[in-house]
Amino acid sequence: MTAVLNAIGRGWLILTLAFLYLPILVMAAMSFNASPFYRLPVEFSTRWYAALMGNAALKQAAWNSVWIALVTTAIATALGTAAAIGLHRHRFPGRALLQAALYPPIAIPWLITGTAMLVFFYFLGIPRGSPAVVVGHVALAIPYVVIVVGARLKGFDPALEEAARSLGARPWQVAAWVTLPYLAPAVIAAALFAFAVSFDQFVISYFLAAPGDTTLPVEIYAAIRKGFTPEVNAVSTIVIGLSMALMLLVARLARFGEVR
Amino acid sequence: MRGPVPLLAPAYLWLTLAVFLPLSAMGFFSLVSDIPVGGRAWTLTLDNYAEFLARPFYAQLLWRSLELGAVVTGLCLLIGAPCAWVLARTIRGRWREALFILVILPFWSNGLVRVFSWAIALRGGGVLDWAVNAILPWDVRVNLMFSWWAVVIGLVHSYLPYVILTGYVAMQAIDQRLIEAARSLGASRRMILWRIVLPLSLPGLAAGAVLVFVPVVGSFMEPRILGGRAGTFFGTVIEDQFTAVFNWPLGAALSFILLAVVLAVLAAAAPILRRSQ
């Protein structure tokens, strides 16, 4: 009886995994299909990847996505790590409120946040464009960084810092030799997280980027809306491959953090 | 040690400037006749909300979005809860870890691209047709693309991992000894499921449900790509106000109404969410 139930359960899990991965695999397969009309069976070709190389708009958008993600990562990781340390170290009135304030950027639909930013920035006279996109991405990434780094800090023995001070270490030495090395795995994981949040972000970029000089997801969306093009398959396959590889790395590092 | 202010101020100023002020400002913009920029004439007004009430079209769309949220959430629970159970309670060791990562991985990959991949899979004369016809002897046309169901499938695909993740965490925490104790007291399998397993995993599943429902109600990209003409929802109408119609005050009012709905759902679920941490 139990064995039968277990078998059914496993079958269900496998079907679910198939549901999750099959469309992605189909898309990847189609990106290697010579036929622009997705004719079956697949006739192998890399022509769409070659065509990508000649697509200036997509290349520009990809470059924008990368540097925006890098800038977002640097800012969000620095600010988020500092905030996590501040929340961990100090007890003050309003602390619970500050912790709760991390959730709206994650929980409120991006459509609402994105349109609100669009209107507010317009009101302030901040034009649509990459700087505005960075401002938005950093705000979305900060809560993730605070949560990831904060989780690691919970396991931090405050006696480590006191021990360092009792041994004559000045505050910067305590930070550089004791606190930051302990936090490093979480900070790296948080940075990769921030990169992924920015690199994969569509909605916020869609509302904040300047038309014609935008990020990769927005450019892909525009291409999809114009009609299916096999080039989009190719670039999408690359993007999803990259983002999955990135998250595998995060998963590894996050676990690495626990073991220590 | 110095106080917490230098550590906290940069991050929270940024969040204030980029999230909280814009959200509050949107409340204000929903109450004006035109965006007060560049000397444009504007007055305070409730017209934008009156518009929502005057035209049943908007309320219907909001209802349609809530309905979509309910269906997608229900399907995610139906598919995800058993998966969470299998992962948490019947598979052990390295396999469990590997399968768990496999479930979560698509979730953290590019959402837009995943929705797009369904557009490829579902289109008429596409892979789905080909596969169905390879199995069935007679000729069938399954063209799901640009339908309500296509939107549902894409959204379930997008948010299913949430339910599996939160359900997994809750179910993994159920003490095996409780189940053994119930067994030793002669409880039937069904009784164990209804009286022990479900109540104990409910907070986790409920948290997952909220995490699915909220973004689905506010979705616009998925309906646009997969729904075609069947893909008009509250989210797409809001988007239209900002990108096509350029009636920002109305868009702000509609966004604010959606925000109110979302906050109401989150507030109602807050005790459960807190319990499930």
Next chain:
Amino acid sequence: MAGVAVRGIRKRFAGAEALAGISLDFPDGGFFGLLGPSGSGKTTLLRIIAGFEHPDSGRVEIGGEDVARMPVERRRIGMVFQSYALFPNMTVAENVAFGLRAAGVPRAERATRAAEALALVRLQGLGERRPHQLSGGQRQRVALARAIVTRPRVLLLDEPLSALDKALREEMQVELKRIQREVGVTTIFVTHDQEEALTLSDRIGILRDGLLVEEGPPETLYAAPRTRFAAEFLGAANILTGEAVPEGLRLPDGAILRAPAPARMVAIRPEAVTLAPDGSAPEGWTALTATVTARIFAGARTILHLERHGTALRASLPGGAPPALVPGAEARLAIPPDRVVPLTG
């Protein structure tokens, strides 16, 4: 090296008074045991000496110098934490050399001095290990080596042995004493374990509710406590009360307990209660009869629990006790007056 002195230290946390005015001298090069029940303020006093907490009032002097304005890192102390607080990202050698690195000691000298310190705690050759690869006792030694390698003026230890099991704890007590004697550093050792305090310390201070109850060499505190709290906290004690009379103390039933001075309350160590050989006590001793309520065999000693007119007494007898003394039997006791300690409160 330097002596430490605290004067009139008070410290209050969110309403509760952790230290209510403590003055103490910790002699140069001595081993001072701070003893007290949990919550009595031992850790707080140690952390104030270290500089992690600041007293609400009072002075801390290290080597005769007021250190009020001196941050922890400039006080030149060594501290061993209850959790050891070894840096997980560094090797054992790097842990030990940490204080030297902070002081800017050149790399080569750091290595030699760290190796010397590891040899002193008998851990030579383990320098390349990580803390998580060590046993509890080894971690303890690393923490100690790390604290003394910088040649601190004072060594502060907060219940450093409480995480170890009994056998290891006793071994580490011996080691700690040896190392302290070799290094000669002024040491302040916090513990709630009276036996540990007695074994290790040159002087003991007993704290209770943020106040110093008594202070002195362990032998004196044990043999002649002045308070009931000290008598009961340092080892077991029979406490008897009654009326002060010239010979000593008159018990409620009228019997006279001879003591060196008149007293209303006295303490008698169980090992001072002896059996009168043939029913009569030696000249000048107190003779008492009591009923045996329990008899406990404890290896080298036998403990008799006795009762006399509602007062419980204990006698700790070396070797065995006569077989006749089973529960219910009458025992004739003899107590030498010089082992009866008058208490003031």
